[in-house]
Amino acid sequence: xxxxxxxxxxxxxxxxxxxxxxxxxxxxxxxxxxxxxxxxxxxxxxxxxxxxxxxxxxxxxxxxxxxxxxxxxxxxxxxxxxxxxxxxxxxxxxxxxxxxxxxxxxxxxxxxxxxxxxxxxxxxxxxxxxxxxxxxxxxxxxxxxxxxxxxxxxxxxxxxxxxxxxxxxxxxxxxxxxxxxxxxxxxxxxxxxxxxxxxxxxxxxxxxxxxxxxxxxxxxxxxxxxxxxxxxxxxxxxxxxxxxxxxxxxxxxxxxxxxxxxxxxxxxxxxxxxxxxxxxxxxxxxxxxxxxxxxxxxxxxxxxxxxxxx
Amino acid sequence: xxxxxxxxxxxxxxxxxxxxxxxxxxxxxxxxxxxxxxxxxxxxxxxxxxxxxxxxxxxxxxxxxxxxxxxxxxxxxxxxxxxxxxxxxxxxxxxxxxxxxxxxxxxxxxxxxxxxxxxxxxxxxxxxxxxxxxxxxxxxxxxxxxxxxxxxxxxxxxxxxxxxxxxxxxxxxxxxxxxxxxxxxxxxxxxxxxxxxxxxxxxxxxxxxxxxxxxxxxxxxxxxxxxxxxxxxxxxxxxxxxxxxxxxxxxxxxxxxxxxxxxxxxxxxxxxxxxxxxxxxxxxxxxxxxxxxxxxxxxxxxxxxxxxxxxxxxxxxxxxxxxxxxxxxxxxxxxxxxxxxxxxxxxxxxxxxxxxxxxxxxxxxxxxxxxxxxxxxxxxxxxxxxxxxxxxxxx
Numbered sequence: 065x066x067x068x069x070x071x072x073x074x075x076x077x078x079x080x081x082x083x084x085x086x087x088x089x090x091x092x093x094x095x096x097x098x099x100x101x102x103x104x105x106x107x108x109x110x111x112x113x114x115x116x117x118x119x120x121x122x123x124x125x126x127x128x129x130x131x132x133x134x135x136x137x138x139x140x141x142x143x144x145x146x147x148x149x150x151x152x153x154x155x156x157x158x159x160x161x162x163x164x165x166x167x168x169x170x171x172x173x174x175x176x177x178x179x180x181x182x183x184x185x186x187x188x189x190x191x192x193x194x195x196x197x198x199x200x201x202x203x204x205x206x207x208x209x210x211x212x213x214x215x216x217x218x219x220x221x222x223x224x225x226x227x228x229x230x231x232x233x234x235x236x237x238x239x240x241x242x243x244x245x246x247x248x249x250x251x252x253x254x255x256x257x258x259x260x261x262x263x264x265x266x267x268x269x270x271x272x273x274x275x276x277x278x279x280x281x282x283x284x285x286x287x288x289x290x291x292x293x294x295x296x297x298x299x300x301x302x303x304x305x306x307x308x309x310x311x312x313x314x315x316x317x318x319x320x321x322x323x324x325x326x327x328x329x330x331x332x333x334x335x336x337x338x339x340x341x342x343x344x345x346x347x348x349x350x351x352x353x354x355x356x357x358x359x360x361x362x363x364x365x366x367x368x369x370x371x372x373x374x
Numbered sequence: 375x376x377x378x379x380x381x382x383x384x385x386x387x388x389x390x391x392x393x394x395x396x397x398x399x400x401x402x403x404x405x406x407x408x409x410x411x412x413x414x415x416x417x418x419x420x421x422x423x424x425x426x427x428x429x430x431x432x433x434x435x436x437x438x439x440x441x442x443x444x445x446x447x448x449x450x451x452x453x454x455x456x457x458x459x460x461x462x463x464x465x466x467x468x469x470x471x472x473x474x475x476x477x478x479x480x481x482x483x484x485x486x487x488x489x490x491x492x493x494x495x496x497x498x499x500x501x502x503x504x505x506x507x508x509x510x511x512x513x514x515x516x517x518x519x520x521x522x523x524x525x526x527x528x529x530x531x532x533x534x535x536x537x538x539x540x541x542x543x544x545x546x547x548x549x550x551x552x553x554x555x556x557x558x559x560x561x562x563x564x565x566x567x568x569x570x571x572x573x574x575x576x577x578x579x580x581x582x583x584x585x586x587x588x589x590x591x592x593x594x595x596x597x598x599x600x601x602x603x604x605x606x607x608x609x610x611x612x613x614x615x616x617x618x619x620x621x622x623x624x625x626x627x628x629x630x631x632x633x634x635x636x637x638x639x640x641x642x643x644x645x646x647x648x649x650x651x652x653x654x655x656x657x658x659x660x661x662x663x664x665x666x667x668x669x670x671x672x673x674x675x676x677x678x679x680x681x682x683x684x685x686x687x688x689x690x691x692x693x694x695x696x697x698x699x700x701x702x703x704x705x706x707x708x709x710x711x712x713x714x715x716x717x718x719x720x721x722x723x724x725x726x727x728x729x730x731x732x733x734x735x736x737x738x739x740x741x742x743x744x745x746x747x748x749x750x751x752x753x754x755x756x757x758x759x760x761x762x763x764x765x766x767x768x769x
Binding site: 109110111112114121122125126127128129130132133134135136137138139140142143145146147148149150151152153154155156157158160161163164167169186187189190191193194 | 397398400424425426428429430431432434435436438439440441442443444445446447448450464465468472567573574575576578579580581582583584585586587590594
């Protein structure tokens with residue numbers, strides 16, 4: 065249950081300690097690094113980070129520097145969940161054998177949408193199924209931004225990327241965004257949630273829940289990417305809000321299988337409020353936009369039903 | 375001295391891992407490695423081995439989980455074969471680059487296609503330059519001893535590299551051999567608990583697996599290369615210490631009957647026992663041939679091999695892998711470049727045998743011997759495109 069007016073004083077209870085320190089090389093207005101910075105505040109010091117190859121890895125750790133003040137490991141692109149499985153298992157056995165002091169150390173794996181919904185899906189599924197106590201965060205900026213904005217299975221319908229370019233025979237991305245939270249939830253793990261750094265307190269609350277559950281947890285974070293979405297870098301937070309207010313990216317959680325809407329933006333804004341102004345959607349025709357609107361509306365109704373919202 | 379026990383080599387390999395007190399095992403089943411991981415699961419399930427067994431969903435995740443576990447400070451073991459080794463190929467380089475002392479028993483098997491579950495060296499030869507220390511075993515006793523030594527080598531602060539212990543699929547992994555197991559007490563004295571230099575822990579945060587710009591990549595890789603080059607000193611030291619403690623002495627390069635002849639075979643793995651049998655039979659007929667057995671393949675034991683090759687005129691390199699378009703098999707090419715760059719006047723021939731589990735008998739080596747003796751030296755100067763022979767192939 066959310067406390068009323070928590071937003072008013074919540075800012076004062078966010079830990080001041082930084083685990084993602086300044087000096088990293090993220091693009092201006094990057095909401096992804098903001099999401100991770102906030103998430104780490106909620107995880108706290110006793111955390112081990114496992115990161116997949118991607119934007120967040122390359123902006124943070126050019127040898128011999130690092131922007132992480134937490135233990136951090138990167139092995140490859142597709143295996144963050146598997147590396148996290150190994151780290152979690154090692155902690156468990158080393159504590160059991162009293163080789164390291166018993167302590168509640170949380171393992172968190174972080175990967176982008178490509179590293180999660182495409183190349184890392186198998187490793188993630190394996191780790192969720194095995195029930196390791198860890199949190200997996202997908203920071204979803206809706207394409208392979210690190211390599212120059214190529215489409216992933218998480219790129220939304222109609223979006224222009226360098227490998228889903230609109231043209232005479234193409235409207236841009238021709239497929240619907242893969243529903244990763246639903247795939248994670250299908251593993252019957254104790255906690256799944258969506259979040260967006262434009263709603264920081266919602267994000268913090270969900271991370272804290274994810275940390276507490278006994279077993280795997282999955283958080284899908286929409287991470288606005290001004291570079292890849294072709295928007296001004298000062299509008300990242302606004303576009304995150306618009307994604308939620310239009311119903312394109314609803315904020316909800318699935319706790320032990322029970323769906324709950326954590327923020328109800330109804331009445332929904334029209335999708336054009338979100339699509340307009342983003343360079344990646346500027347080629348869309350009114351016909352495509354109404355198709356998107358229809359799809360969003362249908363998905364929203366389905367979600368409302370699952371959440372028991374009338 | 376402990377009594378010898380008749381036991382399947384795969385089971386013996388898992389007992390060796392238990393004697394090494396491994397803490398995390400992450401593995402995915404593949405023939406012919408299965409008996410190793412089955413027995414390890416059993417040991418963990420029975421509480422005989424105090425370790426975590428991670429039932430990963432692929433070999434790629436097996437090696438990835440091993441990286442995570444080793445980086446967190448646990449003694450880590452895995453095992454695979456063939457396609458599995460190739461699926462983890464990407465992570466093999468990362469494990470060595472990150473200097474993680476993982477030990478893996480690779481049960482050598484042919485690569486598809488055509489699919490074959492049977493033994494040869496296609497798998498390990500495709501992974502030979504991944505920066506892993508590589509040992510090859512001739513028999514079950516060597517497998518047990520090598521796995522125990524492998525951890526001591528890998529975890530040495532001067533080394534900190536993963537070690538692969540190779541054993542031939544079926545022809546070694548599935549045979550029952552008399553094996554002597556050291557007691558737990560003896561192994562504990564030889565192999566103290568793993569004391570890692572850096573681990574993932576919040577009390578002392580470190581960043582592992584950073585990326586390098588062109589200004590630093592070369593230096594990072596050079597430092598790693600120096601580590602594997604100099605690891606040989608540690609390997610020799612560990613082998614010596616093992617010999618003193620357990621009475622079984624190993625060397626990076628073993629020789630058999632080389633002092634009586636200038637003609638030697640060179641090979642890797644269990645096939646060496648067949649060559650030894652062939653050499654004994656030839657001896658009965660008054661013919662002499664020798665054998666150089668490479669126990670250590672990476673780092674390549676240059677000095678030891680040059681010493682063993684001294685005064686030899688004819689060398690026959692036996693390999694269980696197709697060259698794949700190269701001039702010759704990979705072992706031939708290394709030995710040839712080593713001998714010729716050192717100005718040795720040696721004729722080297724390349725024979726490919728035992729692919730995909732094809733039987734290789736002592737008689738085959740006797741035939742090779744006769745063929746070599748019947749042909750003049752310097753045959754390798756031939757300008758043909760194909761410079762190797764495949765024993766028993768129906769063309």
